[in-house]
Amino acid sequence: MTEPHATRALRLGTRRSKLAMAQSGQVAEAVSQVTGRPVELVEITTYGDVSRAHLAQIGGTGVFVTALRDALVRGEVDFAVHSLKDLPTTQPEELVLAAVPVREDPRDVIVARDALKFTDLPRGARIGTGSPRRMAQLNAYARGHGLDIETVPIRGNVDTRIGYVRDGELDAVVLAAAGLNRIGRIDEVTDFLSVDTVLPAPGQGALAIECAADNAELIAALAELDDPFTRAAVTAERSLLAALEAGCSAPVGALADLLADGQIVKEMRLRGVVGTTDGTRTVQLSTTGPVPDTHDGAVALGRALATEMLTQGAAGLMGERAH
Incomplete structure (x- = not known):
């Protein structure tokens, strides 16, 4: 006898990493509350999890996402949770981004020996990161402020x-604050990097909850977890990334934030x-406008800034382009 639809557990597709399991577990609890149905985690191994090559070498774009999306399309899971910064900027027609919950802290952080701050690291300090974006900005900051550092490419959890x-192999590593928060290890951070020093990856700190485009009932339920301000912000950031024709492993940073007057959000x-x-050349610009109240408005904000950046020579600074 088949289980009644209303009581069947919803299957949530997730990567197997400790961080992915932690954030998917938090989403599972929230979805269970809004649907009244149990949610079970279905662990899926992605290409990005098994490859030991650096992201820039294996393409970066979608390597943590494709296997989850394939499972969704095949009906093996009902919905999936992604770190939004891992999502390619092109959305498949058969899938829908049903919810973007409230964003965690988008900043990058340093975990350094002897509880050192970034600016207190010794001359020749070796800083590990797998991100060309972080390398570009850390090296640019160091050049501009007389710091002597070496960025070292690393992979791993x-x-x-x-x-x-x-x-003792490295003096420090750079990680995302959101990830450490979600696995309860934020107390190991020795320095929070200001977004004025290092802009995060587009969508960093945000989660994406994705399901089949023809599942209207589930889309409606998941929409209750959506935060419109977070969605507008990450849409603008990802639009900038797409307009620069850059993959998620390209050295592009972006952050949309809300400017408020007291309790009233203005822009x-x-x-x-x-x-x-290597930090020798950067193009960094900003734009400010009304808070977009539509998807198209957020997209337009990102495209407009990307156009300005391209006129300033941004295209020539990206080692990897999307194919």
Whole structure:
């Protein structure tokens, strides 16, 4: 006898990493509350999880997402949770981004030996990161402020990366505040990098909840978890990324934030940066306008800033272009 639809557990597709499981578990609880149905996690291994190559070498775009989306299309899971910064900027027609919940802290952070701050690291300090975006901005800041650092490409989960510092192989590593928050390890951070120093990846700190486009009932339920301000912000950031024709491993940073007067939100500011990984050349611009109240409005904000950046030479600074 088949289980009644109303009581059947919803199947949530997730990557197997500790961080993915933690954030998917939090979403599962929220979805269970709004639907009244149990939610079970279905672990899926993605190409990005099994490949040991650096993201820039394996293409970056979609390597953590494709297997989850394939499982959705095949009906093996009902919905999936992604780190939004991992999503390619093109949305498949058969899938819909049903919810973008309230964003976590979008900043990058340093975990350094001896509880050091970024600007207190010794001359020749080795800083590990797998992100060309972080390398570009850290090296640019160091050049402009007389710091002597070496950025070292690394891969691996949070334990592996922090382990490089604990073992003395590196002086510091750069991670996302949101990820450490979600796995309860934010107390290991020795310095929070201001977004004026390092702009985050487009969509960093936000989650994307995706399901089949023809599942109207589930789309309606998941929509209750959507935060319109977060969605507008990440839409503008990802529009900038798409208009620069850059993959998610390209050295592009972007952040849209709300400018408020007291409790009243007045405007949205979008900042974007692209640079060479050695930090010798960067293009960084910003634009401010009314808070977009439509998807198209947020897209237009991103495109407008990207156009300005391209006229300033941004295209020539990106090592990887989307194919």
